[in-house]
Amino acid sequence: MYNFEFVKPSSVADAVSALSAEGAQALGGGQTLIPTMKQRLASPDTLVSLSDIAEMQGVSSAGGSVTIGGATTHADVAAANAFAGLTTLAGNIGDPAVRNRGTIGGSLANNDPAACYPAAALATGATITTNARDIAADDYFQGMFTTALEDGEIITSVTMPVPEASNYQKFEQPASRFALVGVFVAKYADGVRVAVTGASENGVFRWSEAEAALNGNFSADAIADLSIDASGMIEDLHGSKAYRANLVKVLTDRAVSAAS
Amino acid sequence: MTKITMTVNGKSASGDVEGRTLLVDFLRNDLHLTGTHVGCDTSQCGACTVHVNGKAVKSCTMFAADADGADVQTIEGQANEDGSLNVIQQAFQDHHGLQCGFCTPGMVMAAAELLKNNPKPTEADIRHHLEGNICRCTGYHNIVKSIMAASGQDVSAIAAE
Known part of the structure; x- marks a missing residue:
């Protein structure tokens, strides 16, 4: 793959700042992006790793909803066992090593037409929260590999109403x-x-x-x-x-x- | 180049890496820990599985710079302190859990994560956990048997054909 500059900010604000540079791209767990870069289908000048941002980690429940940090891995979502469908979905993405790296924010930002997480977000009417705004799932998905995200916008969390x-x-x-x-x-x-x-x-x-x-x-x-x-x-x-x-x-x- | 430092098998290791340097390349080329194998280089086969902060990852699909500051365990750190094989490695030997041996480092690291989280897995648990580890000799039955044995369970019910 082509070389690039690697930066690992520790806050959303620093990540947003780093992503404002020309040719910068966010890196979640890299389970899609790294293979894509190996094939030279993507060649960012700068990769901004989101893996060290504590405020984007973890799963919490409040008021009948579950909120998942954008950098939370599939394995951690599965382990949180927030509700049945989500646990099954997260626990069966890829394989165990992929689930230990891949993140919900990365999956939703990529919006692969065969990815699992978009189905959970849309079926639960999730709210996708970025550094700039809240986006309803019904407005977020705009076709294959296409979302409502603007350049440099980061999914900081996803909130799903817990189904019956x-x-x-x-x-x-x-x-x-x-x-x-x-x-x-x-x-x-x-x-x-x-x-x-x-x-x-x-x-x-x-x-x-x-x-x-x-x-x-x-x-x-x-x-x-x-x-x-x-x-x-x-x-x-x-x-x-x-x-x-x-x-x-x-x-x-x-x-x-x-x-x- | 970026200066990185991580703990590998209990020892501090540092180096200068490019952004694109993969963790597996840092381990193999810079640290000369060649027990971790590159099989497919496309995150499918699992031969490059190592533990990063206690979690199994495919080191061909993680940048070395993203492991800066991490605690990394490789196959070279699995033996007992006196150099004898650990319980998983010994079980692979006892139950012929390897043929050509290329996938074995990844299989052992995957098994170690499974048994840490699930000390008495069922056969189905083991097979589900090994979904990301491919043995092109197709020696799966004995690998499953080895992991079952390493967990201290009876292996006689595992398919042998």
Whole structure:
């Protein structure tokens, strides 16, 4: 990979300052960015490591919500066991060594169309907090690898309302362990939210027809007659559009049945 | 170049590194600790697994500068103080948990993290924990058996075929 200057600030303010330089990029756990740089698909002039910023670490609960620091690793999110769907999701990203480095902020900032965390953020109606503002998950995800983040903006924390019941089902691509399709179902007093990752060419999305059906009857029966349009699905050597569309329904069924 | 200092296997180690220097390259090329292997260099195979502040990481997918100030453990630090094999290493020998041996440093480091957090893992726990460690000799059954034995459990039920 091309060389770069490495800086490791210890506060959000210093990180924001470092990121204002031309060609500077934030580094979370690096589990996506470092392989990307090895392939020379990214070549920042400066990498600003966020791993030493104490105020961006940890998981806390208050007022029915859980707040996760942007630099918190998947392993630490899984260990915090805030609610069932989130624990399952975080505990099955990649492999143990990847989970010890990869961070929630890094995953959400990258918004890989097959990443797990976008499904949790969208299904829970999370608030993504940056150094500058709060962004609702419904406004945050703007297509494959595209988010509402401005250049140099850092995800400092993510706040998720704790659902009454939740579940995440991932059909794993066995080599990469990314989601071929992943479905996160979250049930709240005011309604059910269903978010799908891995399937669409536009990245994570809400399956609104399933949400409407599940609002009246939170059981797998409620979606038995639904199907999802395959036209916007990803097609690659791992699966066709129709295969992914079918997986969306199958995994939603399983997530509803297993929600706790 | 950036000056970094870390503790490696209990001893202080320093060096000057480029931003792009990977932790595994610092360990192997600067500190000459060549027990940590580079298998795939794409964070898939786990041969480069070391512990950073007690947590298993793929040292091919972490910058050396990000480990500045950290406590690092490698395969070279695993033996007992008298030089004899530790319980995990001995179990790998006793149960033929290695064939060509290339993945073994990573397997031992992954096993050490598992047994620290889960002293009596089930076979399923072990296999789940080893998802990021690939043995291209495909010697998985005996690796699982070795880790089971290292935890002091009966290994007779582990598949042998």
